[in-house]
Amino acid sequence: MLRVRGLTVGYGGEPVIDGVDLDLEAGRFASLIGPSGSGKTSILRVVTSLMQPLHGSVELDLDARDIGFLFQDDALLPWRTVRQNVTLGLKIRDVAFGDADTQADDWLTRLGLEGFGDRYPGQLSGGQRKRVAIAQVLALSPKLLLMDEPFAALDAIVRTRITQDLLDWVEREQLTVLLVTHDLEEAISVSDEVHVLSQGPRATIRARHTIDIPRPRNVLKVRRHPDFGPLLQTLWDELAGEVAEEGIAT
Amino acid sequence: MTAETQRSGSRVSTAASPRPGRTRAIRRALALLVLLAVWETLSRIGWLDPFYVPPPSSVGRVIVDLVTTGxxxxxxxxxxxxxxxxxxxxxxxxxxxxxxxxxxxxxxxxxxxxxxxxxxxxxxxxxxxxxxxxxxxxxxxxxxxxxxxxxxxxxxxxxxxxxxxxxxxxxxxxxxxxxxxxxxxxxxxxxxxxxxxxxxxxxxxxxxxxxxxxxxxxxxxxxxxxxxxxxxxxxxxxxxxxxxxxxxxxxxxxxxxxxxxxxxxxxxx
The missing domain is CATH 1.10.3720.10 (MetI-like)
Structure with a gap:
């Protein structure tokens, strides 16, 4: 579904990532982990054309409209109601107004925000805003979902609940997902494969791991799976090695 | 799917009583009345020269005249x-x-x-x-x-x-x-x-x-x-x-x- 070849991305001609190859098959959940500044976000930005690469190519087996991008922050349009924010993408796609509203309300109900349609984002909590952002993206029925540390700003409980809700949906709909995170446990809990980026600048993929923990998964119980501990240790060592090589910390 | 507990909604309804605002308004109105009364009195007993500081009653009369004469x-x-x-x-x-x-x-x-x-x-x-x-x-x-x-x-x-x-x-x-x-x-x-x-x-x-x-x-x-x-x-x-x-x-x-x-x-x- 997604083929990245020799991707080099940088700012001001200086590569942040250099020659990254990445393949993502349909229906797989992949995570991209790496130290801060390793250019994880840049890869997602290139895939969604928010950014142009210096070199390399991105091939997609789908239309750009079938990509959903869940950002790190939950910037919703503050002057639009929750419902209007959710219908935004639908209306851009010319879904009739009444249909869009019905679909938006269905999504809000599904995400536990029934009756919140007429509120403004400023009236919601961080977790609720994140759910609206998820509804905004999922309402467009994306085939490929890109996520850039979407839950980083949430507290542990809210984060676990939203992650589980999203994971349930992804498993049911067999969505293809590329998640950028620096939370190793999160990466193992939700993914089929984890790609480890080296320390930037000129970061590249250093290791790839397949995670064969059966689905459906429970993000809390999955930590008790026998594979979880050793995988976490391996990822930890790889990342710590990266940071140590840079001479910052161990 | 569950929603997080809603933020207390303090910005939707502030359940403060209207009294502090009203008290403040009454105090200010009283202060203004006292000021006008003092000004009027000082003008009338000749401590303020009406040529420079005409009493509030004269100013009021001018306003009424301006309005009533059109x-x-x-x-x-x-x-x-x-x-x-x-x-x-x-x-x-x-x-x-x-x-x-x-x-x-x-x-x-x-x-x-x-x-x-x-x-x-x-x-x-x-x-x-x-x-x-x-x-x-x-x-x-x-x-x-x-x-x-x-x-x-x-x-x-x-x-x-x-x-x-x-x-x-x-x-x-x-x-x-x-x-x-x-x-x-x-x-x-x-x-x-x-x-x-x-x-x-x-x-x-x-x-x-x-x-x-x-x-x-x-x-x-x-x-x-x-x-x-x-x-x-x-x-x-x-x-x-x-x-x-x-x-x-x-x-x-x-x-x-x-x-x-x-x-x-x-x-x-």
């Missing part, structure tokens, strides 16, 4: 016409030029120094020039009110567009929206917020422009009456006119505030 209305009408027309023209020009400068670097290069200069100087110094160019009728005071408002709104719009939230722009782009969606969903609401945030100041500026324009040279309007009162050393009329202008501007502020709350409802939750 003398006030043509002047108020003239000032209000110039101010409202200047406000409208200034807002339209300011938004137009602001958008043009934000979207075209060429326009920005040409306009920015002019606007910065006009913003830095007290723009009322242009009043005599407008009188020479446009005469003592509506045109010169309209021009002054317009230029005062235009510069203010220009910067509100220009900076508003330049500092528009990039995250919202990217959000629209990844949802598949083009330029027209961006303008409708992000730029216009952002600019509305910036303009409305400056609207009360703009109303004040429009009135300043109109009254100062009249003060410099005109044949009617509150500024003209003020000029007349000053040249005849009529302190009671001067104070009466100042009070009338203040009241009128305060009423307009209240209207502007309601408009702001309506247009920016999402901010006042």
């Amino acid at each position: 003398q006030l209305w043509p002047h108020l009408g003239a000032t209000a016409t110039a101010a409202f027309a200047g406000l409208l023209l200034g807002v339209v020009l300011g938004i137009g030029l602001g958008f043009a400068a934000a979207l075209s670097p060429l326009v920005a290069d040409l306009l920015e120094p002019v606007m910065i200069l006009l913003n830095a100087i007290p723009r009322v110094i242009l009043a005599p020039l407008f009188v020479i160019w446009l005469g003592i009728g509506l045109a010169s005071k309209l021009a002054l009110a317009t230029i005062l408002v235009t510069v203010l709104i220009f910067f509100a719009v220009y900076n508003g567009i330049k500092e528009v939230d990039r995250r919202l722009v990217e959000r629209i782009q990844t949802l598949g929206g083009g330029r027209s969606v961006l303008v409708r969903e992000v730029y216009v609401p952002s600019v509305t917020a910036w303009v409305m945030g400056n609207f009360k100041v703009a109303v004040g500026f429009a009135f300043t422009g109109a009254v100062v324009g009249e003060f410099v040279a005109s044949s009617r309007g509150l500024g003209y009456l003020l000029q007349f009162a000053q040249s005849t050393y009529n302190a009671a009329l001067t104070i009466a006119l100042i009070l009338i202008i203040m009241t009128f501007v305060l009423v307009l502020f209240a209207v502007a505030e309601r408009l702001e709350r309506r247009l920016l409802a999402w901010r006042y939750l």
Whole structure:
């Protein structure tokens, strides 16, 4: 579904990532982990054309409209109601107004925000805003979902609940997902494969791991799976090695 | 799926009793009454020279006379016409030029120094020039009110567009929206917020422009009456006119505030 070849991305001609190859098959959940500044976000930005690469190519087996991008922050349009924010993408796609509203309300109900349609984002909590952002993206029925540390700003409980809700949906709909995170446990809990980026600048993929923990998964119980501990240790060592090589910390 | 507990909703309903506000209003009204009573008494017993500081009763009489004889209305009408027309023209020009400068670097290069200069100087110094160019009728005071408002709104719009939230722009782009969606969903609401945030100041500026324009040279309007009162050393009329202008501007502020709350409802939750 997604083929990245020799991707080099940088700012001001200086590569942040250099020659990254990445393949993502349909229906797989992949995570991209790496130290801060390793250019994880840049890869997602290139895939969604928010950014142009210096070199390399991105091939997609789908239309750009079938990509959903869940950002790190939950910037919703503050002057639009929750419902209007959710219908935004639908209306851009010319879904009739009444249909869009019905679909938006269905999504809000599904995400536990029934009756919140007429509120403004400023009236919601961080977790609720994140759910609206998820509804905004999922309402467009994306085939490929890109996520850039979407839950980083949430507290542990809210984060676990939203992650589980999203994971349930992804498993049911067999969505293809590329998640950028620096939370190793999160990466193992939700993914089929984890790609480890080296320390930037000129970061590249250093290791790839397949995670064969059966689905459906429970993000809390999955930590008790026998594979979880050793995988976490391996990822930890790889990342710590990266940071140590840079001479910052161990 | 479960929702997180809703934030206590403190911004939706503040359950404070109305008493503190009312008490404050009563205290202030009492203080004003005491001040007026002292002023009146001092004037009557001869401690204040009524030539310079006429008692409140004289000022009140002047106001009542202005209203009941109907003398006030043509002047108020003239000032209000110039101010409202200047406000409208200034807002339209300011938004137009602001958008043009934000979207075209060429326009920005040409306009920015002019606007910065006009913003830095007290723009009322242009009043005599407008009188020479446009005469003592509506045109010169309209021009002054317009230029005062235009510069203010220009910067509100220009900076508003330049500092528009990039995250919202990217959000629209990844949802598949083009330029027209961006303008409708992000730029216009952002600019509305910036303009409305400056609207009360703009109303004040429009009135300043109109009254100062009249003060410099005109044949009617509150500024003209003020000029007349000053040249005849009529302190009671001067104070009466100042009070009338203040009241009128305060009423307009209240209207502007309601408009702001309506247009920016999402901010006042």
